[in-house]
Amino acid sequence: MASNTLVQSRLPNFVKGELRWFIPDVAAMTMRNVLRYRRSPDLLVFATIQPVIFVLLFTFVFGGAIQTVTDNYIDYLLPGILVQTSLFGATNTGFGLAQDITSGLVDRYRSLPMARSAVIAGRILADTLRNLFVITLMIGVGYALGFRFHTGIGYAIGVVATLALFSHAFSWISAFIGISLNDAETVQVAGFVWLFPLTFMSSAFVPVATMPDWLQVVAQVNPVTVTVDALRAMSLGFGEIWGNLWQTFAWAVGIIVVFASLAITRYRRLT
Amino acid sequence: MVDNMTKHYGKLRALDGVSLEIRRGTVLALLGPNGAGKTTLVRILAGLIRPDSGFGSVAGFDVVRNRTGLRNAIGLAGQFAAVDQLLTGRENLELVGRLYHLGRKVSRERASALLQRFDLSEAADRMVKTFSGGMRRRLDLAASLIANPRVLFLDEPTTGLDPASRKDLWDMIRSLVEDGTTVLLTTQYMEEADQLADDIVVLDRGQVIAQGSAAELKARIGGQFLSVRLNDRGALNQAAEALSSYVDETPHVDEASVEISVAITNGGRRLAGIIRDFDEAGIEISEIGIRQPTLDEVFLSLTGQTAESAASPNGTGEGV
Ligand SMILES: Nc1ncnc2c1ncn2[C@@H]1O[C@H](COP(=O)(O)OP(=O)(O)OP(=O)(O)O)[C@@H](O)[C@H]1O
Ligand SMILES: [Mg+2]
Numbered sequence: 001m002a003s004n005t006l007v008q009s010r011l012p013n014f015v016k017g018e019l020r021w022f023i024p025d026v027a028a029m030t031m032r033n034v035l036r037y038r039r040s041p042d043l044l045v046f047a048t049i050q051p052v053i054f055v056l057l058f059t060f061v062f063g064g065a066i067q068t069v070t071d072n073y074i075d076y077l078l079p080g081i082l083v084q085t086s087l088f089g090a091t092n093t094g095f096g097l098a099q100d101i102t103s104g105l106v107d108r109y110r111s112l113p114m115a116r117s118a119v120i121a122g123r124i125l126a127d128t129l130r131n132l133f134v135i136t137l138m139i140g141v142g143y144a145l146g147f148r149f150h151t152g153i154g155y156a157i158g159v160v161a162t163l164a165l166f167s168h169a170f171s172w173i174s175a176f177i178g179i180s181l182n183d184a185e186t187v188q189v190a191g192f193v194w195l196f197p198l199t200f201m202s203s204a205f206v207p208v209a210t211m212p213d214w215l216q217v218v219a220q221v222n223p224v225t226v227t228v229d230a231l232r233a234m235s236l237g238f239g240e241i242w243g244n245l246w247q248t249f250a251w252a253v254g255i256i257v258v259f260a261s262l263a264i265t266r267y268r269r270l271t
Numbered sequence: 272m273v274d275n276m277t278k279h280y281g282k283l284r285a286l287d288g289v290s291l292e293i294r295r296g297t298v299l300a301l302l303g304p305n306g307a308g309k310t311t312l313v314r315i316l317a318g319l320i321r322p323d324s325g326f327g328s329v330a331g332f333d334v335v336r337n338r339t340g341l342r343n344a345i346g347l348a349g350q351f352a353a354v355d356q357l358l359t360g361r362e363n364l365e366l367v368g369r370l371y372h373l374g375r376k377v378s379r380e381r382a383s384a385l386l387q388r389f390d391l392s393e394a395a396d397r398m399v400k401t402f403s404g405g406m407r408r409r410l411d412l413a414a415s416l417i418a419n420p421r422v423l424f425l426d427e428p429t430t431g432l433d434p435a436s437r438k439d440l441w442d443m444i445r446s447l448v449e450d451g452t453t454v455l456l457t458t459q460y461m462e463e464a465d466q467l468a469d470d471i472v473v474l475d476r477g478q479v480i481a482q483g484s485a486a487e488l489k490a491r492i493g494g495q496f497l498s499v500r501l502n503d504r505g506a507l508n509q510a511a512e513a514l515s516s517y518v519d520e521t522p523h524v525d526e527a528s529v530e531i532s533v534a535i536t537n538g539g540r541r542l543a544g545i546i547r548d549f550d551e552a553g554i555e556i557s558e559i560g561i562r563q564p565t566l567d568e569v570f571l572s573l574t575g576q577t578a579e580s581a582a583s584p585n586g587t588g589e590g591v
Contacts (some may be wrong), residue, residue: 004351021372028369036357039398108353108414111317113342114370 025115028120032130033096037130048090048134051085052141058205059145068145076151078142078232079159080204081204082135083224087199089131090170091191093124101182106270107138120179124171131167135160150237158234162248166227169252172259179266203228223251276325277477285311285449286322287477291402291424293455293470298448300468301457302569305473309457310350313426316455317347330422330453343371346420351458352411352425356400360391360410364397365415371418378417385413388443404431412440416447423447426457429463441466465489471571481573491562497545498532500558507531510554511566517541523571534572535561 055074058081063073098107099119109119139147139160149156178187201215202208202224208216219225230244278286286308293299314320316329318338323561327334330344354363361382367412378551386395389409399407408431415423417484425444444454444467458464464471465485473481481488489495497518503508504526510533511522522533535541538561549556564572 005473023590024372025370027302028366031356032362032366035356035362039357103356104349104351104353105355107314107319107349108347108367109340110319111345112367113339113372140576 003133021113022118022121025118026121026125028114029118030125033123033126034129037126042093047089047130048137050139051134054081055138055141055145056082062205072146074145074147075144075236076232077205078139078147079235080202082138082159082163082231083166083228084199084204085134085138085222086131086167087170087195088191089127089134090167090174091188091195092130092174093127093171093183094174094176094181094187094191095174096123096127097178098182098184098187099259101179101270110258110270115203116268118238118261120175120260120263120267124168127171128164128168130159132164135163149235151234155234155237159231162227162230162234162245165225165252166248169255169259172256172263176259176263176266179263179270183268198222198224223255224250226251275286276312276315276322276327278308278320278322279316284477286315286325287476289325289474289479291472291479291482293453295453296448296451297469298444298454298456298467299470299472300464301472301474302459302461302464303457303474304459304570306476308477310426310476311477312474313347313349313424313455313457317345317424318342320343343418344421346418346423347414348412348415348423348425348428352404352407354399354407354410354414357398359396359561360402360406361395361400363410364414366415367414373418381417385416390439403434404517405436405474408432409436409440413480420452422453422455425454427457427459429458431459437463461565461569465563473569475570488569492534492569495528495535495538495561496532496564496568497535497538497542497561498559499545499556500528500530502529502555502557504529506554509552513548513552513554514545517545529557532568534564534568 049180055078058077063077070249097106100109100119100123106119110116129260149159174187176193177190181187181190199205201211201219202222204224208219208225211219226244226247230241230248233239233241233244276286276289276491277284289308289312290354291299301312303309304398311320315322316327318334318341321335332338332340332341334342344432354360355366358366364382364385365375365378368381369375369380373381377415383392383395386392389412391406391413394402394406397409402410408428412425412428415425422467428444429440441463443458448454456467462517468485468568471481471483471488472479481491483491497514499510501507507524507526507529511524514522514531514533518533518535520534522531524531542559544560546556547561
């Protein structure tokens with residue numbers, strides 16, 4: 001207790017406030033954002049229909065043309081689509097934050113004695129929950145089309161948890177972009193600039209081995225590739241699980257550390 | 272409280288050496304036209320933006336160095352209502368209460384009480400996107416009050432309210448001040464400043480151009496205004512002539528609206544004489560009254576310029 005007070009008294013007021021109120025404030029902000037998602041079903045419906053259409057299109061259009069390691073293209077495809085959906089879902093974070101800034105809500109939050117980082121963290125947590133919901137739904141659709149976990153329930157949970165971590169990490173990048181550009185429309189357009197290369201220069205839809213050499217180099221280090229490969233290994237039951245999972249984890253932690261500090265610094269310096 | 276504050280946006284000086292002081296438990300009105308720097312000053316004092324130079328403290332907290340203390344002591348209702356469209360009125364208030372760390376129970380009670388007080392009880396459980404502009408405004412004000420702040424910042428609080436709601440809000444501000452709250456409000460209406468404020472600071476292009484109690488300021492600018500509208504445009508000059516024995520300044524004659532206005536002291540007492548004189552001279556009056564000066568007239572007497580041309584030096588000068 002005594003040492004605790006000592007440590008606390010040395011910290012700047014800002015940090016003390018952050019520590020003391022971080023959890024309750026994040027909880028309050030998460031609840032707010034989840035309520036908002038529940039009340040704008042158009043957003044949720046849209047966010048689910050789009051990936052479902054993707055699953056259907058890819059399975060039936062490319063299913064015959066693309067040679068993969070699996071007999072069943074959807075077994076190969078679904079992990080890719082899940083990662084892509086998580087990635088696109090993460091862009092909601094920046095969009096939502098930009099909206100809150102332009103509508104003046106962020107001004108109100110910034111005038112309150114709440115933890116600074118809770119506005120962003122609460123948003124990201126809500127977005128992660130929303131992504132989990134969409135992912136579960138898509139796995140359901142995948143099952144109807146013949147997708148199977150060839151491993152076990154433990155691996156299935158591992159897949160969902162990895163996706164949650166992945167979408168969480170990319171939400172921080174999106175948060176940083178949202179706060180920096182602080183205009184919802186620009187954020188949306190900017191999203192496509194980095195999302196499409198990231199998803200298509202990866203193993204998400206086609207095997208990396210079919211790409212030109214220079215592209216293979218890029219694709220191999222792409223966090224989307226390592227994540228998709230980890231998910232495939234976990235759902236198909238062959239391929240390297242730990243090697244890929246370890247890299248996914250490293251990417252996620254690296255992204256969170258860098259972009260969380262960038263985003264929070266930007267947020268504190270908003271004018 | 273505020274000393275020599277400046278803030279630039281690029282080359283533009285939004286605040287140019289502003290100093291002022293609010294006495295505890297009083298109302299200070301910042302009066303100024305568009306772009307005067309009112310919002311900029313409020314945002315600095317609420318700890319939202321940093322000044323380029325100068326010092327400010329609110330409730331004893333430095334607005335740059337001790338924002339944590341500051342935020343616990345203040346309530347802010349910005350110029351544009353900051354309420355969540357997809358939450359209900361009640362949810363909005365409870366969320367703000369929780370973020371002030373009042374606890375769930377207290378937040379809930381304060382939210383109900385404020386909804387009642389701001390006449391929003393019936394709409395409380397509807398989503399804010401179904402609210403009218405005035406209802407949103409009132410909800411926003413309620414949110415700023417949820418933690419019983421010691422110092423309250425209201426940026427143009429009555430803009431967009433109908434006359435009845437405006438009067439209600441004035442009463443509410445008066446009762447808050449009676450309970451010891453210090454209020455800084457911005458307004459474009461002299462009448463509002465006069466009704467509420469103990470002190471008035473007139474701001475123009477980032478500078479304080481006048482400062483004092485409402486009475487002092489009114490003494491400087493003539494206090495009341497007489498305005499007369501005639502039926503016959505041709506009689507304007509004759510009427511202005513007839514007024515000269517009652518007023519000190521040269522009356523302002525507006526041909527377009529067939530109106531004459533001029534600062535007047537003891538207007539109420541002199542009104543009868545003026546009406547009689549006009550009657551005898553055969554000048555037909557369409558409307559006559561004593562009123563508070565408009566922001567334009569305040570500026571005219573303080574700077575010799577109208578608010579509009581003061582705000583935009585080379586403006587197009589549409590009818591003032
Ligand atoms: N973020 C900003 N970037 C650039 N200029 C700004 C910014 N905010 C305000 N200004 C400028 O600073 C000046 C003062 O603006 P401010 O909003 O403080 O005026 P105001 O008195 O509140 O006006 P109004 O009555 O229109 O609300 C204006 O000329 C405005 O254009
Ligand atoms: Mg303003």
